[in-house]
Amino acid sequence: EVQLVESGGGLVQPGRSLRLSCAASGFTFDDYAMHWVRQVPGKGLEWVSGISWNSGSIAYADSVKGRFTISRDNAKNSLYLQMNSLRAEDTALYYCAKDIQYDSSGKLDFWGQGSLVTVSS
């Protein structure tokens, strides 16, 4: 059974940093691209970032480019999102999601339950 478990969320002040982690199990992690998608509670979905199976291809939404860094450790079956210079508008539930193929296609067939990030003073 595919499982994606996010962690690392919490309350953080504007301008500070936070690192999210996603632990994957139930599939061959290094065979698939991975993504982060966020959702303001009660609102819609926003794709944040994606990374190919071997980290050779990485992309970011314009709203986070230059502030967020996605990475993965295939030996640990883990995905990460380093978030710097956080803003109030980054407040959201952050989902880790699995792509259906090794290179980023954008088709997301499994999602974690999310990690809540709240940016507030």
Add this chain to the structure above:
Amino acid sequence: EIVLTQSPVTLSLSPGERATLSCGASQSVAGSYLAWYQQKPGLAPRLLIYDASNRATGIPDRFSGSGSGTDFTLTISRLEPEDFAVYYCQQYGSSPWYTFGQGTKLEIK
């Protein structure tokens, strides 16, 4: 950036009825690279349809997708009680920037 607009915002129907949800794109979606997701309260989204018309693994055949270019449709042939949820379309044709529609809430009438 391709903007996706879903309509209606809210759709009120009864179990057993047919649901038709629309997703319009601000420009043509390359390759009909469009997906539909279902999200229930407190849960993560679930992939229903990809490449406009292909059902994801385990998705009942009452769900179907169609369309190309700028106009796409998700149809649920006969609504079951568990189908009432929020539905999002997503385009992945302008890789690597993937955008979602604002969602359609399908509620029980």
